[in-house]
Every structure is written in C-alpha cells, then in structure tokens.
Amino acid sequence: MTRALTWIGLALFLLLILVPFWWIASMSFKTYEQIQFATSIYVPRPFTWENYTGLWTETRFPLWLRNSVVTALVVTLITTVVASLGGYAVARLRFPGREGVASLILILYLIPPALLFIPLYRVLAELGATNHLAALFLSYPTFTVPFCTWLLIGFFKALPEELEEAALIDGAGRVTAFARVLLPLAAPGLVASAIFAFTLSWNEFLYALVFIQDETRITVPVGLNLLIYGDVFHWGQLMAASVITTIPVVALYVFIHRWMTEGLVAGSVKG
Amino acid sequence: MSHRRLSRRAVIAGALGTTAALSLPRLGFPQIKKGTSLRMWILKTYVEPTNKAIEASAQRWAQKHGASVTVEYFTFEDMQTKYVAAIESKSTPDVGQLETGAPARFAGMGQLLDLSGFAKQIDSQSGKAPANVAPVTTLDGKTYSIPWYVMGAFWYVWRDAFDKAKVKLPSTFAEAKEAAQALTRPKDNFYGMGQSWNRTADGYGVMQSLMYSYGVGWAGKDGKYKSIKTPAMQTAMKWATDIYKDNLQPADTLTWTGSGNNENFIAKNIAQTSNGPSITFALENALAKATDAKDKKMKEEALANHVALPHLAGPDGRRMQAIAMSMGVFKGSKDPEAAMSLIAHLVSPEETVMVMKDSYGQFAPVLEKAKAASKDYFNKNDNYRTFGRAAEWFAPTGWPGHVTAAAAEVQASNVLTDAPAKVIVDKWSVDQAIEWEDKKIKEIYDTLKG
C-alpha cells in the first residue's frame, strides 16, 4: 500500500465512521426550531443544553437509565459467575464429553433470540416474571453466558497450569485451586468478560421490548424506540438520549478494545 | 404472581353470581372497604394534560373512599402488546380503558366482566350513549364496558392556502382531492394533502372512514363477513391510491410515523390532513410558548388559519372511524364492586366535564348528561364546536355490524393499509389489491373463534 493510498483510505474511513456520530451529537445541541426549520445545518447555533436537561426533567429517561444499569449489573454478575465456573471446567478439568460441551457452548451462542422470544415469553409469563426486570435477569444470560464462557475458556487455557498443579499437589481441592489460584491470575480476562456481558446487556432490544410493557420499567433502547414512534416532537431530546446511552459503552470499551481481536475472534484466527 | 387457571366452571359460576348480584336494582353503590387498592390502565394520549386530568379524577375517587388507585399507561403503539402480555401472564388490571375494538376482543376471550346490570345504573346516573356508539360495548346482547368518550378525527386544512387559491373548503372526499390538485405546488415544497396509509390510526382509521362513507363494509349488519369486491370499494381504493399517483403529497408520505402528518401540517408542507385535535393542541401550546412579539404574531396567525372541518363525507354518508373509549372491568379483579364504583365516578357528568376541560378538545363525552354539561366548553370557537360533535359521525370498526373480535383483528392485521400500499409501492392494480384484501379478511373471519 503506497503511503498516499493509505492516508486517503484512512481519511475516507474516518469520515465514514465519524460523520454519523457527529450528526447525532450536533443535533443533540440544537433547538427544536433549528431542526424543524433546517437552519444552520452543520453547526448548532445557538448551541443549547436544553435537550439534555429536558430529557432529564420531562421524560422518563432517568428511569430507563436506571433500569438499564440495574439490569446490566445483575446480568454481568450472574454471567461472570456462571461463565467462569463453566469455563474452568472445560479449560482445566478432564471429563468425558469435554469437547462436546465446548462445541455446545459455541452453538448456543449462535441460536438467535428471534427464535426463542415467543416461547421464552410464555415461560417467563408462567413464572410471573414478565413486565419486571426479573424477566431480563433470566433471559439475558442465555446469550451472555455462552459468549463469555467461550471467551474465558480461551483465557484460562492460556494461563500456565503449574501454579494450580502445585496447589493440587499440596492437597488443595479443585475448588480452592480455582478460587485462590486461578481467579486472581485471570483477573484481566474476568474484567474483559464482565465488560462484554455489560455491553451485550446494555444494548439488547428485542427481549426488553417483548418482555416488559410498563413505561417505567423499560430499558433505554426500548424507551428510545418509544420516543421515536410516539410523541415525536422532541428530536433533539432523542439525539441527546442517544449520546448519553453511548457514552458508558465507549468508556468501558477503552479498557477492552485490546481483547476485541483476541477474545472476539477467539479461535477463528488462530484456528 | 401467577396462579393456576381457574376451572371453567368456577369462572362461569363466579361471573354468573356477580352478574346476578349486580342486576338487582340498587339505590346507591355499596360501601367500598377502606384500603381497597385498584390498578387502572389508561391511554396515554399526545395531550399530556388530559392524561393527568384522568389520573386526578381517579385519585379524587380514591380519596373519597379511603382507597388507592395505581394508574398505569399504555400508548397507541403498545396497546396490543400490553394487554396481550397481561392476559397471558394473568396480570390484567382491575379497570382497563378500552379502545374501540378491545371490548369485543377481550370479551370474546372471556376476560371481561358482564356489566349489563351495572350499565343500566349508569344509564340513570349519566344518561345513555347514542345508538351509533353502543355497538362498541356490547357482544351477544351483553354489555361489557361503559362508553366514555370519543376521540374524533377531523379534516384539518389551512384556510389561508385555500383562500389564496380561491378553492372552496372541502366537505367530501372527492372535493378534497380536487382541492389538493388545485393547491399542490411541488416547486415550493407545498402539497395539497398528507394522508399516509401507515399502520397507525391516521392510516387504518381514515381508510375505514373512507370505506364506510362510500358504503363499503367488510362485515354485514349481523357482524358476519361480507365481500368488499364492489364498485363502491373500487372508487374508494382509487381515491386512496390516486392521491399518491397524482403526486399530490410529499414523497415520503407512506413512511410517516404517527406524527408525521402532524409535523408536516404544522410546518405548512401540506394543506390538508386527517387528525385528532392534537394538532390544535400543538398550535395552542406553541402560542403559549412564544418567545417574542414577532413569534407570537406568527403563532396567532397559525392558530387562526387552521380549521378543523368535519371529517369528509362520501356518497353514502359522513362516517368517521374514531377511537371510542370505554371502561371495562377484568374478570381477574379481586374487587369488582370497587372497580365499578370507580368507573361510575369517572363517567359521571361532573367528573367527565372536569377531565374534558383539560383535554384541548380531544375528549367528546358520549353519555347524554355529560354531553349536555359539556356544551359550553365546546362553544369556544368553530373548531371546538366541530370537536364536540364527534359522536355524531362515529362509525365503529366493522361497520355496519357491531364490533367483533374478527373485525378488530382485521384492523390489527394491517390489511386495510397494506392493500393501498401494494398498489402504490408494488404497482398492483386496484382490482388485484381489493381481491387480495378481500381474501385476507375472509381468512380472518374463517379462522377466528367468536
């Protein structure tokens, strides 16, 4: 790649990726009139915070934000526990059918929510969990756990076994070896897995849409969808909400982007 | 909290018992136990003050009886899914506000309490509903909900645009189309009409108004399926598709969301559109928020120039499909008597008028006494006088039959607006579209139980 081509390509990709984000952000600082009458398209003039304050005081956005945060935290907790336990078993323990379990975990990740959402709805309705965040606590792990388990298997396998073996020889049980020896070593991996679980949970839409109806109990993605198809005179607020929703994920992402290649494509590159 | 479904016997016995108890004439309503707690679902409209007013009315009842009411909202968009969810998870509210098709649908599922006896008491307290509204609330001769108000749809026009082009204000669909032709100026980005066949009330509601005004109904007076393959339907479908084919509307009209026509009308991109009173509300609101003298003048002019005409008429009459709101009691309610007391309170003339005063005209009471009491409010100006007449032109879903579960599903299945879309987008012929629509409707009637 000649240098010139590289720089042109870089510039084009930068534009392609950043322009849509900038469009939303800039609209979030425009007044309703400015958007409605298409004045001063590219730069917000006057620059205003009213959409952000309005979002907070006039809509249910704060509630939705709370719901999203609570859901993401609870699901991350559940996921990390289940995934690290299961991942350890596949990575370290020898038992019949181990390869089968590894394959199964991958396959589970590929089952689309679009297939399960109707029967899952019935099951959750029978448990009385619909229209409560509990429905999400139960259903989100169905896609976060397989993915995070797969991720952690890779992490655990990359850690040296000697320390655990030493512990085992000293008479410690597998559980102690897991908890006292491996986990501290695997901390970076656990953090990555937790952040993935948080992000997957934060961005999820279909289950949140179908399982919860009460406007005070929905999560942010569902709330945004509601705003656009409902009383839509608050375009600026909708943009502001989009900006606010994206920030946590981007912030967390700074920590894990190193692992995006390694973890995300776990195995597909290394074969 | 889920509980095993009661045996059919138990449910029927309970319903019969309750009905029997209620049909005995009573002088007043029974004492409500202190501390009774009820859940009520109401529609969240675009006009926030109305929603708050209804809640306030419910709280007044709660205060009077030392009880408590929790109000939860559903929107036009999630009406279906919310009630569906509640039915399947057995978490229906005690009192539910029901839109036009809902009493038939839910009663058909056995979810609503028979309120025939209770309805008679309401008759004496608040007056009867007019004959054209009653079919919404009854199924097989029994009454399942108490009608409260009609949210009418009206034909909004910009009078100044009409005056300037020397075009008469339209009274019929044919006139509206002619006017649109005279008013459209694509170069100035100004179009004569904005009617979207989208999957909202602005779409399927107007399509029904169109059909019914041309005398076309997919069900007969007996509520059974009737073919729509008639010359009148041809004319109606042609109207619906010509306004697109002749470029009388903005290019993206078909993809508008529910408020797309509001926005375009207020921005003066279109000269005519069908809508509920929320456009007037938006303009009144904008005036109240005017920033300076110039802005104020502009908004005053807008308010003065916009006219809400009675919804368009066809050769067979002036029929307006609209949302008729009624209140029902769900069988799962633990305290049906309290629920009924709450309903009686809400639909009483005094309370109704209080709510209506905060409704910016979208709330046209149907029960006689409340209607009489609201005359002064609607006398405010021409637009409001038109709003107040909404119940006159009301035609229920499934006209000329009464509302049935099948009729409600026809509306919910989007076939009414998908048909013109096929002509406009997929370039089908009008005949093909009507044939397809007729087939789909027949299918629904054939496969639906009850």
Added chain:
Amino acid sequence: MSSRPRRRFGARSRETGTALLFLLPLFVLVVGLIFYPFYRAVWLSLTDKLVGYPERFVGLRNYIYVANDDAFHQVVWNSLVFTVVSVALKVVTGLAMALVLSGVIRGRNFFRGLFLLPWITSTVIIALTWRWMFDAFPGRGFLNSFLLDLGLLSQPIAFMATPAGAMAAVIIANWWRAFPFFGVSFLAGMASIPRELYEAASVDGAGANRRFWHITLPGLKHVMIVTTLLSFILTINDFNIIYVMTRGGPGSATQVFSTYAYQVAFGQLRWGRGVTISIFVVPLLVIGIILISRYLLRDRR
C-alpha cells in the same frame, strides 16, 4: 491431550464429579431457558395458539399455511437479499480497512480502536442514526441537507419511501455497523501470515497486486470463512435495525423473518403461526452452525 478416558477410576472420576459441579449453573441455564423454550416452540408451532384462547393441536397446518403464504415468500426473499448483499459489502470493506490499517504503523492501535466504534454501539441507536441520515426532512436528514447544499439536489429525496431505497438504507445501516468487525479480524489474520512469504515473493519480482491475490487472500481464507459465516447467521436473524428503521415497510419491502414473526405473534396475536415463521430459519441456522463449528474447532485439540 486426549479426553477419552481409558479407565474410569481415581482422578478421572473425581474430576468428572467436580466438573459436573462447576458446570451445573451453566446446565441449569441452558436446559431451563434455552432447550425447554425451544422444545415449547416446536410444540407451539403445531398448535393454533391465539392469545387469550387455549391452544389446540393442529399438526402441520401452520407450516403449510406459512409455506404457501405470499407474504412469507417475500420475507424469505427480503431476508436473503438483506443478508447476502450486506455480508458481501462487509467482506469487501473489511478487506479494504485491513489493508489501510496494515499500512499505518504509528497509531495503528488507536485507529483500530476508533474504527470499532460502530461495532460496540447499540444497534437501536445505529438504526435511529441512519434513519436520520436518510430522512427526507432536511433539518434531520444529513444526506439530503448535504446534497441540497452542494446544489446536487433541488428537492429532498425520500430515500426510504421506495422498496429499493428502504432496503438499501437498512443494508447500509447493517453494513456500517459490522464492517469494522471484519476489518479487525482480517487485520489480525494478516498479521499471522508469515513475512517470509511476502519477502520471497518480492524477491521473485511479484508486485503488490500479485502479492495480495496470491498470498494475502489465501492466507485470510480461514478467517474470512469463519467471519462470513458468523455474520451470515447474525444478519439473517437481525431484528433491531430493521424494526427500528422501517418496521418492515414500506408495505412489506423490508420485512424479514424476525420482524414478520414479531408482527404475527404480537400484532395479530397468532403465536402458533409466529413461532412457525421463526422455525423456518432453523435449517439455515443448522447448516451455518455446522460449517462454523467445523472450521472453528478443526485445529483445536
């Protein structure tokens, strides 16, 4: 390391017990919330379940209805067009991105991270963003504003008002979101191609073009296949982007499997039929999963 036990005693069976313990939460989750609903789904598809009414067994009636439904035929076509075009675009753009980034030495990590922004953003927000990019209302629609300003347009274009336009719009949103994933994967794949191959080829007088076609592409074959299959599976089941951008419209121009199933199940309240629509995707899924598993697990020990 073979996992086939030759004798069951001592360490092996003790480990099996521990393994079961560690795997228990996973199994409970999987069986209770994935297998059981899946089994219920299959059962539901054989009934005429309508919300509010008890269901009745009707055998294959739903399947026959759906297979003959012309709306469903359009859904299948839309889903395939959406998926194939989108994935193809992603592969090409991903390659371009990987090539560009591989030429950047200083700050490569920074740019790689930056370019992944669309991938980590919520798809609902991406759908809303692109809805506005294509909006016909100049105040909201970036493309229309931009083209109007440049004088290339005299009237705003309603991009999403035609079937082709709407399909293009949702494809673009889906592509924009996902191509960085391809780019990053390919970049990592390129890094694992031995330098010697390139050096040898240069010595032999091969130009950049030939090196690309004969070394880079073959070297990326494994990554490309896995990423493409993965993306195919995820894209054909996409709900969020299409639902938020067009709701499947105009008409049914962008209706795909998941949005149609949703409409039938929650709009028309016919759950039996709704589930059946979802189940029609299963054969495609199974093929995709088998292929991926074979590639992903092939060299694993």
